[in-house]
Amino acid sequence: MEQTWPIMSPNTHTQRVLDLARQKGTLRSRDLDEIGAPRVILTRLTTTGLLEKTGRGIYRLPDSQVSEHxxxxxxxxxxxxxxxxxxxxxxxxxxxxxxxxxxxxxxxxxxxxxxxxxxxxxxxxxxxxxxxxxxxxxxxxxxxxxxxxxxxxxxxxxxxxxxxxxxxxxxxxxxxxxxxxxxxxxxxxxxxxxxxxxxxxxxxxxxx
Structure with missing residues (x-):
């Protein structure tokens, strides 16, 4: 049976994505499937500077410490x-x-x-x-x-x-x-x- 997610406001999605980025360190676009957030949120967060894109489909928080690896x-x-x-x-x-x-x-x-x-x-x-x-x-x-x-x-x-x-x-x-x-x-x-x-x-x- 296909899993459905409750309808949430964009602000709620934003906070959940940022929390996930904080938890994972490196965020992949497919990780948003875990929390039922649309991937367009990543574009919005990158445009506003709340996330930075480090590669194709890879994001992190701007203030996160850069790994030597x-x-x-x-x-x-x-x-x-x-x-x-x-x-x-x-x-x-x-x-x-x-x-x-x-x-x-x-x-x-x-x-x-x-x-x-x-x-x-x-x-x-x-x-x-x-x-x-x-x-x-x-x-x-x-x-x-x-x-x-x-x-x-x-x-x-x-x-x-x-x-x-x-x-x-x-x-x-x-x-x-x-x-x-x-x-x-x-x-x-x-x-x-x-x-x-x-x-x-x-x-x-x-x-x-």
Whole structure:
């Protein structure tokens, strides 16, 4: 049976939308379905300055604190199946001095690149366990971010060393071991999953 909502005045809708934005931090247009508010309210609130639009279908309160992971939040909101990987995952785990100009995401083999104007994306396609294994779910500003764990990220960096540079992969490996962010067993497991065991073996042995 279709759910119906009581008729409410625009002012009531406005307050409920603002309350929802305050509660969620990042408000998506489809979130208004939860409270039965028409989406045109978002346009009115943006025009009057009570909300600000940070991306297509994404809003927040003007005085809300900007998250350091705001670009990741925007992508996670628009592309829930995306997994942050490679340079973006290294930066998230504080294992690189690189400042990537694009957000790196992994998608299942056969996926189309998401149509997002900003932030700029770099998509890689993984298949089977290479895509599904090692995903951590981290919540930031009430948005769930899917990101590969440290060991999986390092194995991916060796796998895609031609794209990001072997020096970046080696730096991440050394820092992860020094900071005890990944064990030898974890690194070896993902080296095999990503089919770079032979490539990583001498570097892993050198750090033992």
């Amino acid at each position: 705001e670009n990741l939040l925007a992508i996670a909101t628009k592309v829930p199946q995306a997994v942050f990987c490679l340079l973006t995952a290294l930066q998230f785990h504080e294992l690189t001095t690189q400042l990537p100009r694009r957000i790196w995401i992994a998608m299942p083999r056969g996926s189309h690149t998401p149509k997002i104007n900003y932030p700029p994306l770099k998509m890689v396609q993984f298949a089977g366990d290479s895509y599904a294994e090692g995903i951590e779910v981290v919540e930031r500003d009430q948005v769930k971010l899917r990101i590969y764990c440290v060991a999986k990220t390092i194995a991916d960096c060796f796998k895609h060393r031609n794209k990001i540079g072997l020096d970046v992969a080696l730096e991440a490996l050394k820092d992860a071991k020094a900071q005890k962010k990944a064990s030898a067993d974890e690194l070896w497991r993902f080296a095999k999953i990503c089919r770079v065991a032979n490539v990583m073996r001498p570097y892993l042995e050198a750090l033992e």
